[in-house]
Amino acid sequence: MQADPCRVTLTELKNNCSNCNLRDLCMPVGLKPAELEQLDQLVSARRRVHKGEHLFRTGDSFHSMYAVKTGTFKTVINNADGSEQVIGFQMTGEILGLDGLGAGQHMCDAVALEDSEVCNIPYDSLDDLSQQFHTLQMHFHRIMGREIVKDQSVMLLLGSMRAEQRLAAFLVNLSERQKARGFSSRDMVLRMTREEMGSYLGLKIETVSRTLSKLQKDALIRIEQKNLSILDTAGLQALATGRLH
Amino acid sequence: MQADPCRVTLTELKNNCSNCNLRDLCMPVGLKPAELEQLDQLVSARRRVHKGEHLFRTGDSFHSMYAVKTGTFKTVINNADGSEQVIGFQMTGEILGLDGLGAGQHMCDAVALEDSEVCNIPYDSLDDLSQQFHTLQMHFHRIMGREIVKDQSVMLLLGSMRAEQRLAAFLVNLSERQKARGFSSRDMVLRMTREEMGSYLGLKIETVSRTLSKLQKDALIRIEQKNLSILDTAGLQALATGRLH
DNA sequence: CGGTCCCTTGACAGACATCAACTATTGTGG
DNA sequence: CCACAATAGTTGATGTCTGTCAAGGGACCG
Numbered sequence: 001m002q003a004d005p006c007r008v009t010l011t012e013l014k015n016n017c018s019n020c021n022l023r024d025l026c027m028p029v030g031l032k033p034a035e036l037e038q039l040d041q042l043v044s045a046r047r048r049v050h051k052g053e054h055l056f057r058t059g060d061s062f063h064s065m066y067a068v069k070t071g072t073f074k075t076v077i078n079n080a081d082g083s084e085q086v087i088g089f090q091m092t093g094e095i096l097g098l099d100g101l102g103a104g105q106h107m108c109d110a111v112a113l114e115d116s117e118v119c120n121i122p123y124d125s126l127d128d129l130s131q132q133f134h135t136l137q138m139h140f141h142r143i144m145g146r147e148i149v150k151d152q153s154v155m156l157l158l159g160s161m162r163a164e165q166r167l168a169a170f171l172v173n174l175s176e177r178q179k180a181r182g183f184s185s186r187d188m189v190l191r192m193t194r195e196e197m198g199s200y201l202g203l204k205i206e207t208v209s210r211t212l213s214k215l216q217k218d219a220l221i222r223i224e225q226k227n228l229s230i231l232d233t234a235g236l237q238a239l240a241t242g243r244l245h
Numbered sequence: 246m247q248a249d250p251c252r253v254t255l256t257e258l259k260n261n262c263s264n265c266n267l268r269d270l271c272m273p274v275g276l277k278p279a280e281l282e283q284l285d286q287l288v289s290a291r292r293r294v295h296k297g298e299h300l301f302r303t304g305d306s307f308h309s310m311y312a313v314k315t316g317t318f319k320t321v322i323n324n325a326d327g328s329e330q331v332i333g334f335q336m337t338g339e340i341l342g343l344d345g346l347g348a349g350q351h352m353c354d355a356v357a358l359e360d361s362e363v364c365n366i367p368y369d370s371l372d373d374l375s376q377q378f379h380t381l382q383m384h385f386h387r388i389m390g391r392e393i394v395k396d397q398s399v400m401l402l403l404g405s406m407r408a409e410q411r412l413a414a415f416l417v418n419l420s421e422r423q424k425a426r427g428f429s430s431r432d433m434v435l436r437m438t439r440e441e442m443g444s445y446l447g448l449k450i451e452t453v454s455r456t457l458s459k460l461q462k463d464a465l466i467r468i469e470q471k472n473l474s475i476l477d478t479a480g481l482q483a484l485a486t487g488r489l490h
Numbered sequence: 491c492g493g494t495c496c497c498t499t500g501a502c503a504g505a506c507a508t509c510a511a512c513t514a515t516t517g518t519g520g
Numbered sequence: 521c522c523a524c525a526a527t528a529g530t531t532g533a534t535g536t537c538t539g540t541c542a543a544g545g546g547a548c549c550g
Contacts (some may be wrong), residue, residue, distance in 0.1 A: 077401050081487035085405050087397050099397065101390025108397070127383070131376050138372070144389045145346025151396035152332050152344065152353070156322050158403035159330050159447035163506070194529060202404035204507055209530055225515080225529085242326035408538070439497065449539055454498055470497085470547075 017043055017119075025093030025180065026067050027121065027139070035133045042125045043067070048117050055096065055110040055118060062100025064122045068092050071116020072191040074200075075099075076109045086199040087154075089113070089174075089192060092181055095121075098147050113191040158202045161242070166201045167211045169240035171221065175230055185233070190226045262288055262364075270338030270425065271312050272366065272384070280378045287370045288312070293362050300341065300355040300363060307345025309367045313337050316361020317436040319445075320344075321354045331445040332399075334358075334419075334437060337426055340366075343392050358436040403447045406487070411446045412456045414485035416466065420475055430478070435471045 017028045018036045027043070028036055046069060049055050055066060058078055073090040087108060090096050096118065099107045130137035157166055179185035190197070198208040215221045220236050222229040230236060262273045263281045272288070273281055291314060294300050300311060303323055318335040332353060335341050341363065345351045375382035402411055424430035435442070443453040460466045465481050467474040475481060 077397060079401060079405065079487065083405060083487070085401050087400050098390065099394055101386050102392075102394045103390070107394050127379070127386075131379065131382070134372070134376065137376070137382075141346050141372075141389075144386075144393070145343065145348070147347075147393055148389070148396060149344055149347045149352050151393060151400065152322060154400055155332050155396065155403060156324060156330050158400060159444070160324065160328060193527090199404070205529080206508080206531085207506060210506095213530075242324065242328070438495090450497080451499085451540080452538055455538095458498075 016040055020069075022067070022069070022093040027095070027143070029139055031133075031135055031139070035135060038129055038133065039136070042129055043119050043121055045120045046117055047120060048115070049073075049112040051112055051114050051116075053112055055112065056100075056106045057109050058106055060100075060106045062097070062104050062106055062123065064120050065095055065097040065100075065126070066110075066118040067121060068094050068096065069117040069119050072113040073110050073116065074113055074192060074196055076111065076199075077107070078109070084199070086192075086196050087151075089196075089200065091177055095143055095147075098144060101144075113196075163201075163203055163207050163211050164214065165239060165242060166203065167197075167208070167215065168220075168236050170197065170201055171215075171228065171230065172233075172237055172240045175233070185230070187227070187229050190228055261285055265314075267312075267314070267338040272340070272388075274384055276378075276380055276384070280380060283374055283378065284381070287374055288364050288366050290365045291362055292365060293360070294318075294357040296357055296359050296361075298357055300357065301345075301351045302354050303351055305345075305351045307342070307349050307351055307368065309365050310340055310342040310345075310371070311355075311363040312366060313339050313341065314362040314364050317358040318355050318361065319358055319437060319441055321356065321444075322352070323354070329444070331437075331441050332396075334441075334445065336422055340388055340392075343389060346389075358441075408446075408448055408452050408456050409459065410484060410487060411448065412442075412453065412460065413465075413481050415442065415446060416460075416473065416475065417478075417482055417485045420478070430475070432472070432474050435473055 017023055017026075017039045018033075020026070020028070023029070023036075028039055031039060047055075047066075049071070055073060068090050070092060072092075073096060074086050075088045075090065075096070076084050077087050078084050090110075096110050097106065101123075126136075126140065130140055157169055161169065174188060174190075175185045178188050192200075194208045194212075195205045197203075198205045201208070203211075212221070212223050215236075216223055218235075220230070220232045220239070222231055262268055262271075262284045263278075265271070265273070268274070268281075273284055276284060292300075292311075294316070300318060313335050315337060317337075318341060319331050320333045320335065320341070321329050322332050323329050335355075341355050342351065344353055346368075371381075371385065375385055402414055406414065419433060419435075420430045423433050437445075439453045439457075440450045442448075443450045446453070448456075457466070457468050460481075461468055463480075465475070465477045465484070467476055
C-alpha cells in the first residue's frame with residue numbers, strides 16, 4: 001500500500017519556516033537563524049489535502065512527518081475486528097506521523113476534517129540535520145516526549161472520567177489550543193462530528209449529544225451545530241479537573 | 246523536588262550491555278560492536294529499587310532514562326483531584342522515563358512492584374552519543390515511536406472495549422511480553438494487585454475480580470492468587486480482538 | 491498469632507449503550 | 521435554484537454493564 005497521490009495535491013511551494021507565523025508553536029521553536037535556514041531547506045514542500053481525504057493510511061511506509069500549516073486532521077486506528085477509533089485531532093502547528101517511527105510504517109490513518117495544508121518534514125533529512133544541530137535534535141525529542149505525555153493524559157481521561165467530565169476536559173483542551181494559536185478561547189468551530197468526538201472520548205454519539213445539551217442547560221457552554229461558545233470557563237475547567245461533584 | 250536517594254540503593258556496579266542477555270530487547274538492539282562498547286561507557290551504573298519504592302516521582306527533574314534489568318515497575322499519573330491512575334507496567338528490558346523528555350521533568354511516578362534493578366541511561370550522554378552514532382539515534386527514535394503506538398493501543402482498549410475484552414487483551418499482552426523474554430507464555434506471575442490492574446484498564450477492583458472469575462469459569466484461564474495459567478490462548482486472543490460475541 | 495491488606499462474591503443502583511423516531515443540515519443532480 | 525436523498529444531530533424509552541455498598545474469607549507480614 002502506498003500513499004495515494006490520486007486526489008492529494010502536492011504543491012511544490014517553497015516553505016519558509018523562518019517567516020512562518022507558526023514558528024513559535026511548531027518545529028522551529030528556539031532555533032538560531034542559521035539552524036532555521038537549514039530547516040527551511042529540509043521542509044521543502046507543502047501538500048494540500050481536501051476535506052475527507054487521507055494524508056496517510058495505516059500500513060503506508062513511513063518517510064515523512066507532517067506539520068499542519070492550515071486546517072484540522074483526525075487520526076484513526078483500525079481495530080482488528082473492523083471497528084475504528086479516533087485517537088487524536090491535530091490542528092495548526094501540530095505534528096502528524098510520529099506513530100510511524102516505531103515500525104517504519106504508519107499505524108493509523110490521518111484524515112483532513114476540512115481543506116488543509118501540511119508541511120512535509122522528511123524523516124531522513126531531519127535525522128541528518130539533527131546530527132549536525134543539537135538544538136534541533138533536542139527539540140525533536142521534546143516533541144516526541146510531549147506526544148507521549150499527551151497520549152497518557154488521554155488514557156487518564158478514558159480510564160477514570162465520566163461522560164460530562166470527558167466532554168468538559170475535551171472542550172477546555174480545544175479552547176486552550178485555540179488560544180495558544182491566537183484565536184478566541186471562547187468561541188470556536190468544532191471541525192469534527194459528534195460521532196468523531198464520541199469515538200475519541202470513548203462515548204456513543206447519543207451520549208455526546210445529550211451531554212452537550214446538558215452542559216448548555218447548565219449555562220457552561222452554548223452550542224449550535226458546530227459553533228461552540230464557552231460561557232463559563234472556570235466552571236467548565238472545574239468540571240474537567242473533577243473539582244465538582 | 247529531587248530524586249530521593251533516601252531508600253534507593255545506588256550500586257556502582259559496572260554495566261555491560263555487550264554481555265547483557267537483554268541486549269536483543271533493550272537499548273542495544275542492532276548496534277555494532279564498536280557502538281556497543283560506547284554504550285557500555287554510557288550506561289554506567291545500576292540501581293536497586295525495592296518493592297514499593299519509587300524510581301522517580303512526578304516533578305523530579307529529568308536527567309536519565311532507565312532500562313529495567315530485573316523486576317517490574319508500574320507508572321502512575323496523579324490527577325488534579327487527587328485520584329491516580331496506572332498508565333503502564335514495565336518489565337525486563339523495557340525503558341522507563343521517556344515521559345520526562347517533553348517538559349524536562351517526570352510527569353508520572355515509577356514504582357517497583359517487586360525488588361528490581363535498573364540500568365541508568367543518562368539522557369545527555371545518550372544525546373551526545375546519538376550524534377556520533379546514527380544507528381543509536383535511529384534506535385532511540387524507534388523506541389519512542391513504539392512507546393507512542395503502545396499508548397495509542399491502550400487508548401483503543403480504554404475507549405472501545407468492554408471489561409472482559411480489556412482483561413483478555415491485557416493478559417494476552419502480558420503473555421506475549423513474557424514469551425519475548427524467553428519465559429513461558431502460558432504460566433506467569435501477575436506482579437500487580439487487582440486494583441492496579443483495574444486502574445490501568447479503567448475498571449474497579451470488583452469488576453476485575455469478577456471478570457477474572459468468569460474467564461476461569463469459561464476455561465480460558467486458571468488463576469490462583471497471583472499465579473496465572475492461560476488454558477486457551479486462541480480463545481483468549483479471539484476475545485481480546487473482538488472476534489467473539 | 492493477630493492485624494492489615496488483598497481478594498471474592500452478592501445485592502442494588504446508576505451511567506451509558508442501544509433501539510427508535512424524528513428533525514435539521516448538507517450535498518447532489520436535474 | 522430547487523427537490524430529494526443522504527448525512528448529522530437530538531431526544532425519549534428501555535436495557536445492560538459496570539460501579540457502589542457491604543460482608544466475609546484468605547494470604548502475608550511483623
